[in-house]
Amino acid sequence: NLGLEVMDVVNLRIMFGALGPAEGSIEAQVTKLAELQRKGLVRHIGLSNVTRAQIAEGRKICKIVCVQNQYNLAHRDDDALIDELARDGIAYVPFFPLGGF
Template sequence: LRIMFDTHGPAEGSIEAPLTVLAGLQQKGLVRHIGLSNVTPAQIAEGRRIAEIVCVQNQYNLAHRGDDALIDDLAR
């Protein structure tokens, strides 16, 4: 699920509505895994309350290192 509240990177906002739809499809066996893209730590926490999140794909490379703390938290 790619969140696009801001085209320049993650921005705060609720992801409950679209994620609840995906979680319902997962319960019906139509979706195997749910991952998030372009999200904030708060949105990841919200997502984990709704469904199992198996991956997070935010922009991260040598030039964009703003998510160092988030990556450490996800690794734990």
């Protein structure tokens, strides 16, 4: 439908919690995306609305290129995570960076 042969980046948004990231296994979903990547349909895989444990779980399955969580002046819980991801060469892409409230 998009007229593309390959998606450059697909962010898998995890919705286990209504108010933000919540624990739960993402193995099945990431495995499916990794299969699409091996078929050449997805170039890069990112995660959205995830916990540290979910990022680690995803990284065991495939290379994760970016993480997108809520981050702004009021929600800065990911400060340490941003530093960890930067050290590992993983981009952090905030959503609602200007507040969203």
